[in-house]
Amino acid sequence: MSVPRVFLVDDHQMFRAGVRAELGDRVEVVGEAADAESAVEGIRATRPEVVLLDVHLPGGGGKAVLDTLKAEQPDTVFLALSVSDAAEDVIAVIRAGARGYVTKTISSDDLATAIARVRAGDAVFSPRLAGFVLDAFAGDVPPTVADPELDQLSPREREVMRLIARGYTYKEIARRLSLSIKTVETHVSAVLRKLQLSSRHELTRWATDRRLI
Amino acid sequence: MEERHRAQLARAVELPAALHRSSDDRVVAGVCGGVGAALGVDPTVLRLALAVLTVANGSGIVLYLVALALLPQQPVPTQGHSVEREPTAERAAGVALATFGLLLLFAHLDVLLPAELVWASAVAALGFALVWARTDAPDRTRWLLLRSAGGGLLVVAGLGGLLAAGGVLSWVGSLGLAVMATSVGVGILLGPWIVRLLGDLSRERRERIRSEERSEMAAHLHDSVLQTLALIQRADSPGRARTLARRQERELRSWLYGDQAADPAAGDLAGALQQLVTDVEDAHDVEVDLVLVGSCPMEPRVEALVAALREAAHNAARHAGVEDISVYVEVGPDRVEAFVRDRGRGFDPQRVEPGRLGIRESIVGRMVRNGGRAEVHSAPGEGTEVALEIARNHDRTERRAQEATS
Numbered sequence: 001m002s003v004p005r006v007f008l009v010d011d012h013q014m015f016r017a018g019v020r021a022e023l024g025d026r027v028e029v030v031g032e033a034a035d036a037e038s039a040v041e042g043i044r045a046t047r048p049e050v051v052l053l054d055v056h057l058p059g060g061g062g063k064a065v066l067d068t069l070k071a072e073q074p075d076t077v078f079l080a081l082s083v084s085d086a087a088e089d090v091i092a093v094i095r096a097g098a099r100g101y102v103t104k105t106i107s108s109d110d111l112a113t114a115i116a117r118v119r120a121g122d123a124v125f126s127p128r129l130a131g132f133v134l135d136a137f138a139g140d141v142p143p144t145v146a147d148p149e150l151d152q153l154s155p156r157e158r159e160v161m162r163l164i165a166r167g168y169t170y171k172e173i174a175r176r177l178s179l180s181i182k183t184v185e186t187h188v189s190a191v192l193r194k195l196q197l198s199s200r201h202e203l204t205r206w207a208t209d210r211r212l213i
Numbered sequence: 214m215e216e217r218h219r220a221q222l223a224r225a226v227e228l229p230a231a232l233h234r235s236s237d238d239r240v241v242a243g244v245c246g247g248v249g250a251a252l253g254v255d256p257t258v259l260r261l262a263l264a265v266l267t268v269a270n271g272s273g274i275v276l277y278l279v280a281l282a283l284l285p286q287q288p289v290p291t292q293g294h295s296v297e298r299e300p301t302a303e304r305a306a307g308v309a310l311a312t313f314g315l316l317l318l319f320a321h322l323d324v325l326l327p328a329e330l331v332w333a334s335a336v337a338a339l340g341f342a343l344v345w346a347r348t349d350a351p352d353r354t355r356w357l358l359l360r361s362a363g364g365g366l367l368v369v370a371g372l373g374g375l376l377a378a379g380g381v382l383s384w385v386g387s388l389g390l391a392v393m394a395t396s397v398g399v400g401i402l403l404g405p406w407i408v409r410l411l412g413d414l415s416r417e418r419r420e421r422i423r424s425e426e427r428s429e430m431a432a433h434l435h436d437s438v439l440q441t442l443a444l445i446q447r448a449d450s451p452g453r454a455r456t457l458a459r460r461q462e463r464e465l466r467s468w469l470y471g472d473q474a475a476d477p478a479a480g481d482l483a484g485a486l487q488q489l490v491t492d493v494e495d496a497h498d499v500e501v502d503l504v505l506v507g508s509c510p511m512e513p514r515v516e517a518l519v520a521a522l523r524e525a526a527h528n529a530a531r532h533a534g535v536e537d538i539s540v541y542v543e544v545g546p547d548r549v550e551a552f553v554r555d556r557g558r559g560f561d562p563q564r565v566e567p568g569r570l571g572i573r574e575s576i577v578g579r580m581v582r583n584g585g586r587a588e589v590h591s592a593p594g595e596g597t598e599v600a601l602e603i604a605r606n607h608d609r610t611e612r613r614a615q616e617a618t619s
Contacts, residue, residue: 105500127502127504127539127541128502128504130504131504131505131506131541134506134543135506135507138506138507162541162543165504165506165541165543166504166539166541166552166554166598167502167537167539167541167554167556168554
């Protein structure tokens with residue numbers, strides 16, 4: 001399998017240089033951008049497989065880039081990166097279509113794995129995002145929702161989320177729950193879908209109310 | 214131009230137009246606008262005609278008042294474009310003209326005042342208006358001077374006229390009152406200047422507050438971030454530099470976002486955990502990745518859990534030989550669960566030396582004494598996970614359940 005073609009979007013030049021250096025030849029960096037507008041142009045021009053997208057960007061943030069390009073370039077997947085960890089921002093980029101979210105303190109090995117994973121169409125959850133999901137989907141489903149299936153996690157999905165929040169890798173989760181890695185990935189992708197599509201009215205409000213930790 | 218356009222629009226929208234007062238094309242009460250719209254005449258023409266009639270013999274104002282009394286208010290503003298107009302100079306002029314006309318009318322009928330008096334006051338009022346009117350013209354100062362001079366002249370002339378008008382002095386009765394009138398006039402002349410002075414003062418105060426905030430922020434950054442950066446440059450090991458950077462990041466975050474939840478003084482679980490993370494990271498060169506789902510107030514049992522968690526995190530930092538520790542805490546409706554996990558060297562739980570009281574006493578023993586449970590999963594080379602669980606205060610839980618059902 002060839003190395004993923006990656007586009008870096010982050011307003012800090014130092015961070016982009018660091019990621020480039022750390023990932024080395026595990027990825028091919030086809031372009032960089034420091035704000036939403038030039039990111040859109042650059043991604044259109046280079047058609048990368050994976051975009052590493054900073055949540056906070058001048059010109060509307062990562063969400064603006066996603067809103068513009070998601071429908072236009074369905075083959076490009078987006079992995080959100082953030083230093084803020086504010087639930088509101090993270091939930092916003094996920095709901096705008098990012099395939100996953102990692103913090104900027106992630107190790108370069110984990111980042112390379114995460115890039116490969118989203119490229120393969122799977123979802124990537126950091127422990128913190130898993131915590132957000134558990135928090136947001138806690139409690140009973142409001143009786144008014146149209147699709148209860150979408151608005152709550154299955155017991156298995158909840159279990160997988162809890163293990164991610166506890167710092168387990170997919171492989172460790174698979175071993176612990178006696179599942180295949182593929183099945184774990186399926187569960188995580190299902191949770192991502194729910195997170196993106198759920199009409200659960202608490203979700204947005206929850207994210208807005210929730211302050212940083 | 215725009216007025217006409219609007220009037221035409223109004224006509225187009227409501228044919229046949231009944232006579233009414235316009236609610237969206239008005240200078241004083243919308244009489245001219247309404248009549249103009251109904252007749253298909255530019256309201257400005259009507260307004261000018263009324264003004265001329267008013268100045269000539271006061272009949273303009275009579276016509277206007279009669280129309281005002283007879284015409285109903287336009288019921289519904291013409292759809293959408295009934296923009297409430299701002300009190301423009303145009304409108305002020307309209308009102309002034311109406312007032313003036315009224316006075317003139319009285320004078321004409323010899324009811325109240327002699328005509329000279331009305332004219333004199335009108336001139337003075339015009340002077341005041343000139344002085345007070347504000348302009349946004351680019352070269353303000355010249356305009357201001359010109360206007361102030363012209364306005365001042367008019368005011369003086371007007372007041373002089375008032376005094377000179379034969380009847381006035383006898384009417385006013387004393388020189389004192391005349392002097393007072395003049396000083397009031399001067400006061401009004403100086404008014405704009407005083408107002409502007411006050412405006413400058415408050416602007417200056419805002420500036421000062423802003424600059425105080427700025428220097429406070431500078432002082433804070435100096436004491437915290439700059440100091441840390443200096444320390445990092447002097448740090449002899451990367452580990453020390455990392456610890457410093459981490460601590461600074463945390464501190465800066467809580468200062469920037471003023472986070473209540475993560476405030477150790479707030480007295481809830483989130484604050485206590487934040488404090489725990491800070492302590493462990495500072496004591497050892499590790500990063501503690503905390504994920505918390507929900508929160509609750511501190512109570513004795515939760516405190517016990519946090520104490521056991523603290524011990525477990527310290528153990529992991531001390532013995533595992535890794536740089537990252539994951540701490541996950543989930544607050545459920547009736548219990549709190551906590552996990553401390555590392556991917557370090559691990560150990561065989563069966564063969565812990567008797568001398569090591571950490572796990573047995575501080576973690577397992579403490580949890581059991583408080584009605585909770587603690588499990589340690591580890592194997593050499595496999596890392597370690599400590600799982601803690603404790604019930605939350607039962608009264609609270611019951612109350613909550615009752616609340617939920619009622």
